[in-house]
Amino acid sequence: MIQAVDRTGDSEQAARLRDELVDTLLSKGQIVSPAVEKAFRTVAREAFVPADTPLDVVYSVDRAVVTKTDEHGGHLSSVSAAYIQARMIEMADIRPGMTVLEIGSGGYNAALLAEVVGPGGHVVSIDIDSEIVERAVVLLDRAGYGDRVSVMQADAEHPVPGFGPFDRTLVTVGAWDIPPAWLDQLIADGVLVVPLRMNGITRTIAFRRDGDHLVSSDVEVAGFVPMQGQGAHVERTFLLPDWHGKHLRLQFDAEVPDTLHLLDGVLASEPVSVWSGVTIGKRVSFADLHLWFAAFLPGFCRITADPDTELAAELGKTWFPVGGVRGDSVAYLAVRPAMDGEGVEFGATAYGVHGQAAATAVVEQVQAWDRNGRHRAPSFAFWPTGTPVPPLPDYSAVLEKHHGAVSISWLPSS
Template sequence: MTEPNTPQELRNRLVDHIVKTNVAGLYDPRVEEAMRTVPRHDFVPRASLDDAYANQAVTIKDNPDADALPLSCASQPDVVFFMLAQLNIQPGDNILEAGAGTGYNAALMRCLAGPSGRVTTLDIHEDVAAHARQRLDNTGFTDVRVLTRDAAIGAPEYGPYDRIMATVGIWDLPGTWWDQLSIGGRLVLPLRWRGLTRSVAFVKEADCLRSESVATCGFLPMIGQDGEREGYVDPDRSIKLYWDADQAIQPLSLRQSLTEVKEHLLWTNVAVAPDEPLDGIWLRLSASDPATCRITVRPEAFTSAGSLHRPAIPALSPALVEGDSLAYLILEPMETQGSKRYRLGAAGYGPAGAELTQRLCEELRAWHLDRTLPPSITAYPGGTPDEKLASGHLINKPSVRLVITY
């Protein structure tokens, strides 16, 4: 078979792959048509054609700090696809985008909104906004409005909006967006909490935003939001925690418990296949246990003598932390007939390590009963009285109160 080499052939191959794999279980034929039409390579001119049409993010603005994430990227195409499916743009919609990036996403939204639709895209970086403006002009999308400003401000002068999309990770929902989104309108954003990120599609009601779908994603964090914390436990900087500002987590308080390595292991009868995602476990924990956070462990911390038990995913594992005690997700291979499986459990350390492993394993068993069940997330403006909140697990942030339920 001849390898595709024209931009259109490469574009069709990429979209064919996205539609076939359907990673988030979300599909919109109009989004498929738009992605087959808009030339992504024209929005990332520094990338080769093969890279422009690979299912991967493309950096467009590097970070001067070599150890930090890039400042701006073109999002991975399959994530672009399912987030636009979540947004469910209709002809004539007025749309606001937070995070202009390359301008590619704005061009897709402009296609979906039709001749009577309007798109405004914002970026805090002047050079990123200028790049998006140039690329949109060069590809014929001259009527897309590009503004250089903090996306948290929004663009009230061009609202109200039927759709708002954020293409940067959002920890706290800006209050301005509440006012600029129409009742019945949709807000799709990569929402960050407890060390994880999910693309959540909200529909606005009179007093809240109610989730319609939740999908796994990863995005650079929005500049100016400082509610996320991170810190090393050990002096060798091999064990790191990620948590939120409302959690009383002090990594250094765990140092003695982990040095002593008095381990509490608890295994369940829950097993997974090698390629089965574990994201739902983390979601379950975040919807039930206020101690939920993320742990990252470098290999030397679990391969040397007297070391920690290896986390299920060393770079990205859910954990529970209370005071000087910690528990996190672990796995081990099982003896099975004909297929490889892994048993799940928890490793705990510190005075409350055994209790924390019990709590984590309870949520493992709850997840096992329905592994694909998504949570319901309801967002209320900050200051909403408790009696007006839905029942469920509450997470408070400065501008929003999140209630997560299963």
């Protein structure tokens, strides 16, 4: 049973925080069009989150609000961070009168879309979870959008029955692949905006058609709860125990090295570090370095450690711990204060008999990114199954998917 959200006494504060949020999104360039600004000023975000969520959290720029968890506390559904909702709607170039498909329901984002497409448009929101669908239906009806948004339970791997084609499709869950149904039900000059996972690293990408394939027109960094159903993709996780009974976790998105059995007891070896000479300033994002690793570092994996351990403390310094397995050794991205006292220097720390080589492999990719990728924005393309991937420019990688392949290219600025 969905309980009513009674926040009558909060209405003035909510309205003030809503306007402050929109002002911030405008100042950051995350909202650029009047229609999207109006939608964010109109729709009450607090009406779509759990009633006990503090308003300062509800109207935070970059905090998602979890609305459903599994029995282990894993996130199954959330109202995404406001900045990425704004960016995705802007990336999709939605106009009044359009029909928009939203994959992944929650209610709030569908209400925003309904405001942007206006009375002459329509939003179809689907989700595989019947509880999430029921909740979205009730909340959208209460907010006055019940006749402008159709919510239905469906597995997004398949065409949406009774609807389509769509002018725009926004995927609000993390996807590993792009199934044919998404393209079949999108108009020829439509836009698909999808958080696409590539070897464990996600980018939210706006795709448009270019002949027989898709090309990116805009990109944003963001994470989402993973896709469920037929399109779900489960990472493989391997545990490396240390001498205190704690564990290092290696998470592989795609190919798993066939030498993992050689890592038994590797954390008992003496660590070795290698430094790159490549530095980065404080509060400067290096998210594209992680993407570079995902594209080019053999044995790439994401790495986590049990809480309250030395390894966890070291990994926590790198913001998003990544590394690679090389034979009988494993290395992870490390940082230390830069010699000039400004920012940090990248390096790698490794365990294993050949730790020096493993750390050097990571450092070589840091240096390659610094030379060839750091000052270039990556572009993306999706090549459906049956569409051959042509020769690509230097500093490109191709990642195979079930329904095609994704290419990532670091091209010189035009």
